[in-house]
Amino acid sequence: MEVKVLGALEASVNGASIVPTADKPRQLLALLALSANQVLPASQLMEELWGEELPRSAMTTLQTYILRIRRSIDDALDTKAVRGPKEILATRNGGYLMDALPGSVDALEYERFAAAGRRAFERGEDDTAVRLLRQGLALWRGPALVDTCAGRLLEIEATRLEESRLGDLERRIEAELRLGLHADLTIELTTLIARYPLHEALHAQCMVALYRAGRPARALSAYAALRRNLATELGIDPSLRLQSLHCAILGGDPVLDQHDTTCRRVLDLFACRGTTGART
Numbered sequence: 001m002e003v004k005v006l007g008a009l010e011a012s013v014n015g016a017s018i019v020p021t022a023d024k025p026r027q028l029l030a031l032l033a034l035s036a037n038q039v040l041p042a043s044q045l046m047e048e049l050w051g052e053e054l055p056r057s058a059m060t061t062l063q064t065y066i067l068r069i070r071r072s073i074d075d076a077l078d079t080k081a082v083r084g085p086k087e088i089l090a091t092r093n094g095g096y097l098m099d100a101l102p103g104s105v106d107a108l109e110y111e112r113f114a115a116a117g118r119r120a121f122e123r124g125e126d127d128t129a130v131r132l133l134r135q136g137l138a139l140w141r142g143p144a145l146v147d148t149c150a151g152r153l154l155e156i157e158a159t160r161l162e163e164s165r166l167g168d169l170e171r172r173i174e175a176e177l178r179l180g181l182h183a184d185l186t187i188e189l190t191t192l193i194a195r196y197p198l199h200e201a202l203h204a205q206c207m208v209a210l211y212r213a214g215r216p217a218r219a220l221s222a223y224a225a226l227r228r229n230l231a232t233e234l235g236i237d238p239s240l241r242l243q244s245l246h247c248a249i250l251g252g253d254p255v256l257d258q259h260d261t262t263c264r265r266v267l268d269l270f271a272c273r274g275t276t277g278a279r280t
Helices: 023-034 042-050 058-076 106-122 126-137 152-178 182-195 200-212 216-233 240-251 263-273
Strands: 002-004 010-013 089-092 095-098
Touching: 002 023, 010 058, 023 042, 023 058, 023 095, 023 152, 042 058, 042 095, 042 152, 058 089, 106 126, 106 152, 126 152, 152 182, 152 200, 182 200, 182 216, 200 216, 200 240, 216 240
Parallel strands: none
Antiparallel strands: 002 010, 089 095
16 A cells, blocks of 8 residues: 655555545544554544544544545455555554555655755765755655645644755755755745745755855845845844845855855854844
8 A cells, every 4th residue: 555645645555546535534544644653542543533522433433434444445455465454454452553565655755765864964975965855855746635634633743744844955955055056056946935935044045045156136135035024924134144144145255155165054154253234
């Protein structure tokens, strides 16, 4: 069985879809997939489906949903299949477990690539980090569980995955900036800051990439847009680190051209110098 949650929910066995049409069975399938190879107590599954006010029939209804999913799996299984539906979706110690084979759940594959990419990034192995992080990020087809109703547990998981995705995107771009690929990043970063108009780290990366690509005026425009958006939405100014980067671009600071210096390190250096005389 293969399950995809990084976008619209997809689940298939031998190419045949087994995604339930009803909302609550979809929630159940998604949560089991996100916790693949771990036992989820029935109490947690019921909390996801009904919140704190459980109907009297909650346990019976949960068992019915599990039975329906198993039947869908069984209908799609090959007659020579080694594992049956009760092995794939197993009952364990008062709960249920989705026994997923390696590579069968996209969220788990993403986290495997991402973890390896982060380790390479921290070691300064930029080519390897970019390759691994790109492989992980390529598994995303849209917002996590975009077409699935979510209770408390699924909302937590979806938020965690989205934050992880954004962090890994920043790491991948940071590694590419260290590799001197600033000119290749300007279009992507310009699109990203439009999508995330309050995200300072992406704005900083965009400003550095544009400056290194010979477009300082556009870098200053990106800062001005961030400042306006922060003032309008939150009533605050950009951080001192961003203000320092803005000053450095205005002054043509040579540190900005040192491609082997990370964007994060550039910001730290400028922040240490202070923002005296900065025009924000």
